[in-house]
Each structure stands twice: as C-alpha cells, then as structure tokens.
Amino acid sequence: AEAYPIILQNKITTHNPIIVVGGGIAGVSCAESLSVQNIKLPILLVSGSPVVKRAVNIRNESGTVLNFDIEELSLGSLTTEINRVKVLYGIVTTLIAEHNAVTINNNFSIRYSKLCICTGATPQLIGDESTCVYGIRDTDSVELVQAKLRDSRRVVIVGNGGIALELVYKIKGTEVVWVIRDNAIGSVFLDKGAAQFMLSEMGNKETRNKDKKGFRYIQGSKGNLAYAPGGVHIRGSALGPDWTDELDIDDVLTGKNIRIEYNCEIKHIQLQETNNSMVEGYNREWPVHVLLTNSKIIECDMVVSATGVQPNVYPFSKDSHLKISTDGGIIIDEEMRTSLPNVYAAGDACTVNWTGSAIEDNFWFQMRLWTQALQMGNYAGKCIASHLNDEYILQDFCFELFTHSTKFFGHKVILLGNFHAAGLDKIDVEFLLRYGKGDEYIKIVLFQEKMVGAVLIGETGLEEMCENLILNQLNLTDLKDNILNPDIDMEGYFD
Ligand code: FAD
Structure with a gap:
C-alpha cells in the first residue's frame, strides 16, 4: 500500500499531529470530520491494515435513521479523497501517555496533540482453524468461509446475533445445525414474535400474504390467538411464543435443511484424527464431532463461530490509567474523552459512560454497529476540534435515539x-x-x-x-x- 513517509517527532511542539488509530469506519469518519474542522494541526491516520473502510452514499431514511454503503480503499487513495489527512501503515504497539506519544511497530514513536483510538473489536471465536472452527471478521475471512462451505455437507453455526442470522439465511445446499444459547433465534435484535416471522420466511414464498394487512393478532385473556380487525395491543412485556404458535415453523425448517439446537452451547469439539472418541460408535466419516451442552453430538465438516466481539484495546490498556469497562471497551465520557488527557476513543473499541438526558430517557444505548461507529467517529472529530479551540460542544442529536x-x-x-x-x-x-x-x-x-x-x-x-x-x-x-x-x-x- 502507498503510505506517506512520517517525520519522527522527538520534541514536544504545539504542532504535533492529531493521531487517529484505526482504518475502520470510526477511524476514517473521525479523520474525515477533523479534516473539515477549523484546526491547523496535521491529521495522521495510523492503520494496521492496508485497506481502510469508508462510509459513502450516506442517506437519511428518515430524520435519524441512516443508511450508507461501505467502500474499501487503499491507504494511498484515502489521502487523495480526504484533504489534509496523511496516513501511515503500521500498528500502534504502545501508548506512552505521559509523553503524549504512541510507538509504531515497536520501532519508533510519534508525539500527538490529541489521540483518538478507533481500533475496533475482534470476534471471539470458540476455536480456531486447527479445530475446523472459522470466524467471520472481514472480507478475507468471509471468502475463506465461503470456500470451505462449498466442500461441506453439514456445518454447525454457533451464535445468535446478526452475523449468524445472515449466514443461516444465505447458506444454500449445505445442511446447517444452528446452535444458540437462547430459546429464540436472533435474540440480540429480535423478540420471539419477530424471530418466528423470520423463520416463516425460510419456507416457500407462495405463502406470502399479498394483502399485507391481512393478519393481525391480539392476545386474548386466556393467551389464545384472536383475530382483530383494527389496531391491536397486548399488555405486559412478555410477548410470549403463544401468539405465534399457529405458525408451523418445523415444517418450514425441514424443507430448508436447517436444524436449530435451542438453549445450548458447544462443550467440546473433536477432530477425526483424535484417537479418543466422545461416544461409542464414533463415525469416522465426519471430520468434526461437536458435543453440545444438551449432550447431543453433531457430526459435521466445519464449525462457524459468530459469538460476539471483544474490543481491541491491548496496546492502550497496558497504561494502567486508561479506564476499561467490564465489557472490555475503553470508557469514554459524553465528549468522547477517555480517562487519559488528550486521548479519545470511538467505535467498537469504546464503551460509553454517559449520563446525559438521552440516557435518562433510555432511547439511545450503545451497540457495536456500523452506524454507531460512523456517528461516534464523526462526533469525536468535532469534540477534538472544539476542545482544541476552547469551544463549547453540544452532544450530537444522533445520540438521542437508537x-x-x-x-x-x-x-x-x-x-x-x-x-x-x-x-x-x-x-x-x-x-x-x-x-x-x-x-x-x-x-x-x-x-x-x-x-x-x-x-x-x-x-x-x-x-x-x-x-x-x-x-x-x-x-x-x-x-x-x-x-x-x-x-x-x-x-x-x-x-
Ligand atoms: P473496525 O472496523 O474493526 O476497524 C478497526 C481498525 O483498527 C482496523 O482497520 C484495524 O486494522 C485497526 N487497528 C486495530 N488495532 C490497531 C493497532 N494497534 N494499530 C493500528 N491499527 C489498528 N454492523 C452493522 O451495523 N451491520 C452489519 O450488518 C454488521 N455486520 C457485521 C458483520 C461482521 C462479520 C462483523 C465482524 C461485524 C459486523 N458489524 C455490523 C459490526 C461493524 O462491522 C462494526 O461495528 C464496525 O465496523 C466497527 O467499526 P470500527 O471502525 O470501530 O472498527
């Protein structure tokens, strides 16, 4: 990748650059936001990968709902696309907060005026390729999983968030056993009713109801389904499974070659080469045997792990003064500042610790998603500029509503x-x-x-x-x- 040469800075000067670490959506949007602020300092984006991600074609679906496309760019082309931003291909290996400096590749250090940590998160995998467990992180890993799937007869998918949902939906021609901890699919985003609605989609499209207002349900006093001609409401927070009992999900799944193992996790993964079999009658035809906590054993060709992420904070968390949340993210305040002076964080790497009005009303909360990475990066750029210029900043309205x-x-x-x-x-x-x-x-x-x-x-x-x-x-x-x-x-x- 083309990268701009960097002049090492050994002296503290008032012209040290603002350094943004991370070439994901948060880092790039922070650098972009800084590039249009009224500040004179140089802006340096340090990326551990030669390809960066940028949000483009940003459009408002409604007042606050954003949609955008994600473009992958080489570091070199980013400098031509974003004015005033220089880039460096390298990994930040240490934060030396007392000197306002970061070390790159354990090799040289650069001082900063302000630092914004946008190092993202890494998926937590329940195994690795040596145990035929594959995770999805980036374009390369998606391609690898795709290639492996082509040769697989049966795959076990573990996880219940958006990635697992999409994967199960997209896989065609390979038998899927979907292992989830909960009693409904997609529980990170969906309630049971929505989950059943999605599952009914796995079936044939002919059942699709052309009159889109045709089916409406109200939960009757005995919990039974009843047809309601107008608007309906259900009291109480437990929108239980009962209202959807009449949807025959099992039929739908049989046709799709998908089996869901609810309320369980993977206990052990054993490869064919291993001599000790987990059970009598160990079937050597399958390279991988997966033991579930419900005692079932699934024979398969591979396991795909989609079980959440862990913030990438390691080089920074070595500084004991940087406060880290229990979920592993760098704690930030309502102006994106960490517990260290001049150090900010945004995107998947951070954990918000806000006590503002938005939180009191509970309409916004953090979830590690593209939109929030974009919004946080953009807002972090504005906060940095306003602090440099000694100006007051209002929290961005995008944090009023999730x-x-x-x-x-x-x-x-x-x-x-x-x-x-x-x-x-x-x-x-x-x-x-x-x-x-x-x-x-x-x-x-x-x-x-x-x-x-x-x-x-x-x-x-x-x-x-x-x-x-x-x-x-x-x-x-x-x-x-x-x-x-x-x-x-x-x-x-x-x-
Ligand atoms: P990242 O995109 O992870 O970028 C981090 C950057 O930091 C990388 O460039 C990395 O190289 C760099 N870096 C890390 N450490 C260092 C270091 N020490 N020095 C220098 N550089 C470093 N969200 C959605 O909203 N919708 C979806 O459909 C969706 N699908 C997803 C599918 C997958 C498979 C995954 C893994 C995530 C998905 N997400 C989705 C979540 C979304 O991708 C993240 O919330 C978002 O990309 C976070 O952006 P980020 O910039 O904070 O971090």
Whole structure:
C-alpha cells in the first residue's frame, strides 16, 4: 500500500499531529470530520491494515435513521479523497501517555496533540482453524468461509446475533445445525414474535400474504390467538411464543435443511484424527464431532463461530490509567474523552459512560454497529476540534435515539429506541402489534402510555412517525388503539 513517509517527532511542539488509530469506519469518519474542522494541526491516520473502510452514499431514511454503503480503499487513495489527512501503515504497539506519544511497530514513536483510538473489536471465536472452527471478521475471512462451505455437507453455526442470522439465511445446499444459547433465534435484535416471522420466511414464498394487512393478532385473556380487525395491543412485556404458535415453523425448517439446537452451547469439539472418541460408535466419516451442552453430538465438516466481539484495546490498556469497562471497551465520557488527557476513543473499541438526558430517557444505548461507529467517529472529530479551540460542544442529536437499519432474511428491519423494552417496569409496558405473514411485523413499545421503542420489519413506512412519537413523548392514551390501524393514515398525521 502507498503510505506517506512520517517525520519522527522527538520534541514536544504545539504542532504535533492529531493521531487517529484505526482504518475502520470510526477511524476514517473521525479523520474525515477533523479534516473539515477549523484546526491547523496535521491529521495522521495510523492503520494496521492496508485497506481502510469508508462510509459513502450516506442517506437519511428518515430524520435519524441512516443508511450508507461501505467502500474499501487503499491507504494511498484515502489521502487523495480526504484533504489534509496523511496516513501511515503500521500498528500502534504502545501508548506512552505521559509523553503524549504512541510507538509504531515497536520501532519508533510519534508525539500527538490529541489521540483518538478507533481500533475496533475482534470476534471471539470458540476455536480456531486447527479445530475446523472459522470466524467471520472481514472480507478475507468471509471468502475463506465461503470456500470451505462449498466442500461441506453439514456445518454447525454457533451464535445468535446478526452475523449468524445472515449466514443461516444465505447458506444454500449445505445442511446447517444452528446452535444458540437462547430459546429464540436472533435474540440480540429480535423478540420471539419477530424471530418466528423470520423463520416463516425460510419456507416457500407462495405463502406470502399479498394483502399485507391481512393478519393481525391480539392476545386474548386466556393467551389464545384472536383475530382483530383494527389496531391491536397486548399488555405486559412478555410477548410470549403463544401468539405465534399457529405458525408451523418445523415444517418450514425441514424443507430448508436447517436444524436449530435451542438453549445450548458447544462443550467440546473433536477432530477425526483424535484417537479418543466422545461416544461409542464414533463415525469416522465426519471430520468434526461437536458435543453440545444438551449432550447431543453433531457430526459435521466445519464449525462457524459468530459469538460476539471483544474490543481491541491491548496496546492502550497496558497504561494502567486508561479506564476499561467490564465489557472490555475503553470508557469514554459524553465528549468522547477517555480517562487519559488528550486521548479519545470511538467505535467498537469504546464503551460509553454517559449520563446525559438521552440516557435518562433510555432511547439511545450503545451497540457495536456500523452506524454507531460512523456517528461516534464523526462526533469525536468535532469534540477534538472544539476542545482544541476552547469551544463549547453540544452532544450530537444522533445520540438521542437508537436507530438500526438492516436486512435480516431479506427483509428490511428498522429498530428504534428501546425496541426490546429493556429495563422497563413490566406493569407500565404495553405492546402494539401488527403482523402480516411474509410482509410485515410491527411491534411498538409503549411505556406509561408513551412510545419508547419500535421494531419495524418490512416496508412499513412507519419509521418517521415512530421516531417523532418517541422523541416528542406524546401521551398516546387516546390514540393507541388506532396507531397501527391500517385504515387510518397515522403516519401522514404524525411525520
Ligand atoms: P473496525 O472496523 O474493526 O476497524 C478497526 C481498525 O483498527 C482496523 O482497520 C484495524 O486494522 C485497526 N487497528 C486495530 N488495532 C490497531 C493497532 N494497534 N494499530 C493500528 N491499527 C489498528 N454492523 C452493522 O451495523 N451491520 C452489519 O450488518 C454488521 N455486520 C457485521 C458483520 C461482521 C462479520 C462483523 C465482524 C461485524 C459486523 N458489524 C455490523 C459490526 C461493524 O462491522 C462494526 O461495528 C464496525 O465496523 C466497527 O467499526 P470500527 O471502525 O470501530 O472498527
């Protein structure tokens, strides 16, 4: 990769560069944001990989819901694309905070005026390639997994977040055993109802309901399903599995060659070469045997691990003054500052420790996602500039509302605010629900008669309305029965 030569700086000067470490979305958006601020200092991006990631074609799906594409660029082309930013291909190996310096490749040190750590996170794997366990981290690992899948008859997938969901949906022609710790799929993002909705998608598309408002359910007093012609609501926070009992998921899965092992984890992985077999009748036809905590043994060709991430903080956490959260991230305050002077952090590497108004209302929380990496990197750039210029900075409004726009099982999914009703007193929680088989699944979370979150699956067109109602905290006592009534144009009224 082309990289700009760097002049070593041994003296403390007022012109030391602002150093951003990490060429992911957070680091690049921080450097981009710095490049348009009113600051004179040089900006240096240090990346441990020769290819960097940049968010492009950023568009607002609604007021706060962002969508963008991710472009991969060589370090060299980044310098031509972003004015004033120089790049260095190297790994930061030490932080010498007392000298405001970082060491690169254990070789030389550079002093900084301000440092922003955007080193991302690494997937936690339950094994490695020597045990036929493959993880997905980046483009290279995706290609490797794809190639291995082509030669596999049966694969075990472990994990229950977005990566596992997408993988299970995309794999064709290979038998899948999906091992999840919970009692429903996709529990990081989806409730049980949404999970069942997704699973029904694995079946044939002919069951898709053309009249998208056709199926609506209300949970009756005995917990039975009942057809409700208008808007519906369900009281209590446990949107149990009962309302979806009538969807025949097992049939759907049989056709797809997918088996789900719920409520269990992998206990042990054994390769064929190993002499000790786990059970009598060890089948040598399969190279890998996986023992589950429910005592089942799965014979397969490979295991794909998609079980969460661990922030990359090692070279920095060697400094005992840098505060690290229990989840492994670098703790930052509401202006992206770490516990060390002049050191900031953004993206997957950090853990927010905010106590601002947004948090009090519980509409925003941290999740290690592209959008948040972009927003944090961008905001960190603004914070650094405002601190250098001694200016007051208001927290960016994007931190007022959690938003995530993605696709699961081919469906558009938008998650807003406290969409999983976390930490709310169940007595005051109410769910509004609309369901159209194959087309849409909408769940609105009300807390004390006000909207606090929403799950919108499908082309619902309700994102703007929900966003506004969450942010303005309108009392919905008189409106809630009609908010999801498809015959009333509520979205036009509120957006
Ligand atoms: P990263 O993108 O991890 O970038 C970190 C950078 O720091 C890298 O360039 C690395 O080389 C560099 N680096 C690390 N240590 C050092 C060092 N010591 N010195 C120098 N450089 C260093 N999110 C979504 O919103 N939607 C999705 O669909 C989605 N899918 C995903 C699929 C996969 C397989 C994975 C792994 C994640 C996915 N995510 C998704 C999460 C998303 O990718 C991350 O939240 C986001 O990329 C974090 O960006 P970042 O810039 O903080 O970190």
